[in-house]
Amino acid sequence: MSDVSNKNMKMTPQRIAIMKYLDGNTAHPSAADIYVALQEQFPTMSLATVYNTMETLKQQRVVVELSIDPGKKRFDPNTQPHHHLICIKCKTVLDIFVDFPLPLSDRETGGFQILGNRVDFYGICKTCGDTPREMIQTNR
Amino acid sequence: MSDVSNKNMKMTPQRIAIMKYLDGNTAHPSAADIYVALQEQFPTMSLATVYNTMETLKQQRVVVELSIDPGKKRFDPNTQPHHHLICIKCKTVLDIFVDFPLPLSDRETGGFQILGNRVDFYGICKTCGDTPREMIQTNR
DNA sequence: TACTTGACAAGAACGTTTCTTAGATAATAT
DNA sequence: ATATTATCTAAGAAACGTTCTTGTCAAGTA
Structure with missing residues (x-):
């Protein structure tokens, strides 16, 4: 997963930042976790972008969605x-x-x-x- | 579970109805499922009552809460x-x-x-x- | 009877997720 | 180079699911 590139999806700064944040991350963050962690780097990025990106990464099988936490999706970069x-x-x-x-x-x-x-x-x-x-x- | 009685909680008509609905139910219903199923019988019962009752039943270990469905709690009467x-x-x-x-x-x-x-x-x-x-x- | 406790309905509030819109950006074709 | 097309983004609205708050009522107790 440490290779931040993919032919099947357009790599934007936001997506690269999200993938870098996830790389090696074993904390199984939620969308909100990712959002606040990247707030400093991308103050204008919206939660919706995080959700969209996670949906894309899920479809590309870069991350796995966990339903461990009731009422909250968490993501695992370890596939x-x-x-x-x-x-x-x-x-x-x-x-x-x-x-x-x-x-x-x-x-x-x-x-x-x-x-x-x-x-x-x-x-x-x-x-x-x-x-x-x-x-x-x-x-x- | 088919015994609809409990010394540790007050048995009200709403609670009895919910427990009867759950008894033998293998569909793992959500709070909303239970709510709509009992609408006809208890048109005035609110969703909050279902949530409160499920919380109580959970604490009494009459049901188990499942986090199978992302973004939705489902309940299993089989403990x-x-x-x-x-x-x-x-x-x-x-x-x-x-x-x-x-x-x-x-x-x-x-x-x-x-x-x-x-x-x-x-x-x-x-x-x-x-x-x-x-x-x-x-x-x- | 007065007091306490628990349960209820109703709706507000909250957190999470999805949808919609419009504008920006990149890839492709002309 | 320019036009076309598709994709991505931010922003906010909206939709869910769930929890909290308030006032009311009924049951049990002193």
Whole structure:
């Protein structure tokens, strides 16, 4: 993903900035996160542009959209299949690159054509587990 | 769940109706789904009441909130651990009751205290696979 | 009876996402 | 070089889904 170029989409300064911001980013940012992060660099860029760009990047399979957070889309620049550890307190999402065998028989799928899977583990992250409740700052 | 009574919460006609509607319901309805389904029976009930009730039922562990649908919460009256088959076309969600071993080493979790997991399979359901594109009606 | 508590409807408010419009920019063809 | 076309952008409006606030009512308690 570190190559910021693509023949299938027009590369504009805004898109390049968004892709650079996402490159190597493991925080699974939302559209609003991306928007505020690039505010300084592009004070005139609107949220709609972020959404449009993310939609384009999604279609180009440069990012994956996550529905981990209720009421908020978050994006993952890592398009390799991997799973997530989600902290139910601070909503931090960590990547895990373990491949689990998930066999399903035809009887279980019942004509359903399976294209992919997603495994989410939820629990308490190290920070939230170690830190007294009143000191935890939820990111989102 | 078929027992519509609970000592920890006041049972009102609205709540009883919502619980009855959810009982055995495998469609994973959203708040709006529940609201419109009960419109005829309770024309004066507001959407806020549905949300309040679902929050209460969630805390009583009568339902589980799903973040399967981006931008929409859906609820599952089946609180037994199970996984989901999600059709990416019509958003139908089917339950599967298979238990997969999902071992994670301490190195992989890195201090993360795991409380549960969720496995979502996504693909094309039988109906959407069999039916020509222009005839498919997306439920949501 | 008075007091307290919880639930309700109604609508306002909020956050997220999509849509619409008009103007700017780049690619292609003339 | 100029015209044409398509694409991208900002800006704001609009549409959702969800939460919050307010006033009202009913049930339970002292």
